[in-house]
Amino acid sequence: MAIVKIRKGSVVVAVIKVNPHMDITSLIASDRVGEGDVVLLEEGIYFQSVNVMKDNIRIVAQGPGVIFDGRSILLSAFVLSGVSGVLLEGIKMRYYRASGILVQAASGNRLINNTINHMMAAGIEIVGSSNNLVWRNSVCNCFEGIRLTLGSQSNWLIENTVKECASHAFETVFSSESNNAFIANTTIGNRGEGFNIFGSNNLVLNNLSDNVLGILVQSGNGSMAIGNRLTSAKLAALAIIALYDNFFAAQNKIVGNHREGMNLATQYSILLGNKIAYNGDTGFSLFTTSAIGNLVMDNKLVCNIPDNIDDRGIDNHIIDNKEKPCEPCQAPSDVCDNFPDQD
Amino acid sequence: MAVIEVTPQTNISALIASGDVNEGDVLLLEEGIYFQTVTIRKNNIRLVAKGSEVIFDGKATLFTAFSLLNVVGVVIEGIHIRHYRDDGIFIQAGSANRILNNRINNMVDFAIDIIGSTANLIWKNHIQDCRSGIRLGSGSISNWIIDNTVRECFSTAFSIFQATAVNNAFISNKAIGSRGNGFTMIGSNNLLMDNLSIDNDQGVSVFDGSHSLAIGNRIQATRLNAFTVFNEYQNYFAGENQLECNGRIGINIIGEFGIFLNNESSYNADTGITLATASRANLVKGSKLVCNIPQNMVDSGSDNNLIDNTDRPCEPCQSPEDICGHCQDKERKCGRGSN
Numbered sequence: 001m002a003i004v005k006i007r008k009g010s011v012v013v014a015v016i017k018v019n020p021h022m023d024i025t026s027l028i029a030s031d032r033v034g035e036g037d038v039v040l041l042e043e044g045i046y047f048q049s050v051n052v053m054k055d056n057i058r059i060v061a062q063g064p065g066v067i068f069d070g071r072s073i074l075l076s077a078f079v080l081s082g083v084s085g086v087l088l089e090g091i092k093m094r095y096y097r098a099s100g101i102l103v104q105a106a107s108g109n110r111l112i113n114n115t116i117n118h119m120m121a122a123g124i125e126i127v128g129s130s131n132n133l134v135w136r137n138s139v140c141n142c143f144e145g146i147r148l149t150l151g152s153q154s155n156w157l158i159e160n161t162v163k164e165c166a167s168h169a170f171e172t173v174f175s176s177e178s179n180n181a182f183i184a185n186t187t188i189g190n191r192g193e194g195f196n197i198f199g200s201n202n203l204v205l206n207n208l209s210d211n212v213l214g215i216l217v218q219s220g221n222g223s224m225a226i227g228n229r230l231t232s233a234k235l236a237a238l239a240i241i242a243l244y245d246n247f248f249a250a251q252n253k254i255v256g257n258h259r260e261g262m263n264l265a266t267q268y269s270i271l272l273g274n275k276i277a278y279n280g281d282t283g284f285s286l287f288t289t290s291a292i293g294n295l296v297m298d299n300k301l302v303c304n305i306p307d308n309i310d311d312r313g314i315d316n317h318i319i320d321n322k323e324k325p326c327e328p329c330q331a332p333s334d335v336c337d338n339f340p341d342q343d
Numbered sequence: 344m345a346v347i348e349v350t351p352q353t354n355i356s357a358l359i360a361s362g363d364v365n366e367g368d369v370l371l372l373e374e375g376i377y378f379q380t381v382t383i384r385k386n387n388i389r390l391v392a393k394g395s396e397v398i399f400d401g402k403a404t405l406f407t408a409f410s411l412l413n414v415v416g417v418v419i420e421g422i423h424i425r426h427y428r429d430d431g432i433f434i435q436a437g438s439a440n441r442i443l444n445n446r447i448n449n450m451v452d453f454a455i456d457i458i459g460s461t462a463n464l465i466w467k468n469h470i471q472d473c474r475s476g477i478r479l480g481s482g483s484i485s486n487w488i489i490d491n492t493v494r495e496c497f498s499t500a501f502s503i504f505q506a507t508a509v510n511n512a513f514i515s516n517k518a519i520g521s522r523g524n525g526f527t528m529i530g531s532n533n534l535l536m537d538n539l540s541i542d543n544d545q546g547v548s549v550f551d552g553s554h555s556l557a558i559g560n561r562i563q564a565t566r567l568n569a570f571t572v573f574n575e576y577q578n579y580f581a582g583e584n585q586l587e588c589n590g591r592i593g594i595n596i597i598g599e600f601g602i603f604l605n606n607e608s609s610y611n612a613d614t615g616i617t618l619a620t621a622s623r624a625n626l627v628k629g630s631k632l633v634c635n636i637p638q639n640m641v642d643s644g645s646d647n648n649l650i651d652n653t654d655r656p657c658e659p660c661q662s663p664e665d666i667c668g669h670c671q672d673k674e675r676k677c678g679r680g681s682n
Contacts, residue, residue, distance in 0.1 A: 015648055015650065035600065035624065036600055036623070036624025036625075036626075036646050036648070037648075038626060038648050038650065040650075055600075056578065056600045056624065058602070058626050058648075060628070060650075084553075084554075084578065085554075085577070085578040085600050087602055087626070089604075107554065108532070108553060108554035108578045110580055110602060112582070112604070130532075131510070131531070131532040131554045133556055133580060135558070135582065153510075154485065154509075154510040154532055156512075156534055156556065158536070158558065178485075179462070179484075179485040179510055181487075181512055181534070183514070183536065200462070201439065201461070201462040201485055203487055203512070205489070205514065221439065222415075222416075222438070222439035222462050224464060224487065226466070226489065245416075246387070246415065246416040246439050248441055248464060250443075250466070267367075268366070268367055268386075268387045268416050270389070270418060270441060272420075272443070292367070293366065293367030293387065295367075295369060295389055295418070297391070315367060317346055317367075317369050317389075319346070319369070319371075319391075
């Protein structure tokens with residue numbers, strides 16, 4: 001271990017270099033590491049689980065070859081329990097039996113630019129935690145991508161990529177998960193939903209989804225989807241179920257999905273300025289009598305079959321939408337079979 | 344439920360309060376000039392402009408154009424609001440209301456003022472020549488302020504003014520030419536992302552709290568400092584912000600345990616990044632510092648860790664004055680473009 005100490009007046013700054021042979025959990029727990037210290041990971045393959053139980057520790061990869069490999073034996077690569085202000089940056093993690101990073105009862109931590117593959121649970125799991133930033137991580141071939149549960153609130157999930165997971169890419173599990181933001185993430189080829197969103201006032205903004213189902217919303221009120229691009233879903237692109245109240249969806253581009261563009265069992269929701277085209281089922285489906293009092297306005301609907309809008313609900317307001325039926329040779333299958341090329 | 348057409352002659356407050364309007368109803372406003380204030384105390388009412396010329400004009404006589412008091416799910420969409428003595432839109436103890444695509448100018452006080460309210464969406468509004476733009480007051484939590492533009496206001500463009508206002512997000516907004524700050528952020532876990540601040544007094548000022556964040560913002564041409572994290576703020580995070588051609592310091596850090604990652608501070612007329620004497624245990628990593636005068640970085644604090652920052656002095660004929668004299672129209676002296 002190399003500790004670079006820089007004396008400035010009466011205080012000591014520490015950048016602590018570590019290598020794969022060191023027990024990082026013990027090091028952080030010891031007096032040799034203080035709040036604000038940087039633990040600089042040298043390149044190499046680390047076979048260990050790291051528990052961080054001290055605030056404001058910064059664990060930073062020194063280069064792209066810092067790899068934590070659990071060999072399908074160890075549980076989680078990093079566990080942040082009850083801490084604040086911890087940074088994990090630039091680390092590759094693979095083959096753990098649970099999650100890559102588990103954050104529990106913690107706040108204000110920063111998980112940045114990590115690459116997480118082949119976890120048997122979620123790439124990143126956030127449990128009962130708030131105010132954490134999850135930025136620019138890449139998660140691939142895990143069971144789930146990024147999962148928020150048990151009262152996780154006001155977390156920021158920004159510019160992450162989740163690919164080819166066995167279940168959902170992004171998930172809030174219970175209605176207690178509220179006020180979280182999912183911004184500019186990319187989800188491709190996952191076998192569950194791109195975004196499975198329980199809870200209230202969650203924001204899904206400017207994301208890309210190409211999964212079995214795009215966005216599924218349930219159990220809460222007031223959540224929002226703005227500026228997302230949902231394509232190639234095997235089921236509905238955006239589905240709102242279980243009498244969700246006051247959902248807001250605007251300027252989403254929903255094109256080339258196999259079933260409905262939007263499938264809505266919601267009340268008092270607002271659907272504004274969305275483009276819904278070439279889907280293999282109805283564009284807007286307000287398909288039950290429990291779809292009540294929704295405002296559907298200024299949307300552009302092109303060639304959804306069998307209908308652009310199907311309103312079987314009660315007191316929905318359909319105002320100023322532009323509808324265009326399919327032109328000859330312009331059915332969803334005609335257009336969408338070549339969809340990737342068109343893009 | 345119904346779509347109810349209203350005209351400038353309709354008393355909208357009385358109509359909404361009456362039994363003629365129910366939750367979920369749409370009030371479709373016909374074009375014309377409305378001289379009235381509207382108070383809404385019923386949930387899920389949607390006020391929608393029927394065209395681009397729905398104008399609420401207070402004639403510098405009336406107070407607030409729209410007051411949303413203790414309501415949920417109200418929509419105000421597409422309305423031009425001008426010349427009121429107080430605010431354009433005032434939300435108190437409200438939740439999950441949607442303020443969309445309105446144009447608000449010449450308010451004596453705030454264009455949009457949100458007090459003790461949560462989960463509201465303020466999206467694509469254009470504000471000009473008010474005292475201040477959009478303000479979140481005490482106890483305003485988890486509001487979403489997205490894609491708004493505030494120009495040429497007398498005071499701050501976007502502000503949170505009490506530490507009890509937390510978990511709010513300001514995303515892709517523009518603050519241009521105001522005489523106060525672009526963004527004044529008091530409180531904890533407030534997010535600033537992808538905003539633009541040009542030609543304001545200061546760009547971003549952060550006070551009183553912990554865990555707030557600034558990612559991907561661009562700050563140019565401030566009169567004073569571009570970005571300041573004030574006294575004892577804990578665990579601030581700033582990543583990939585771009586600070587260019589500002590009148591004073593690029594990033595001025597007086598906080599503790601902050602993380603400043605991959606920011607670019609260039610051609611500022613004072614130091615690029617300053618860690619003041621009260622700053623402590625901050626991590627400044629991956630910064631790109633180009634031609635700030637007199638220095639690119641000064642660390643007068645304690646326990647700060649500076650790692651992998653790149654530092655380039657001014658080339659000949661490349662001082663901030665040379666580069667930034669035509670900053671706004673991107674012209675460059677010496678035949679070079681900026682980075």
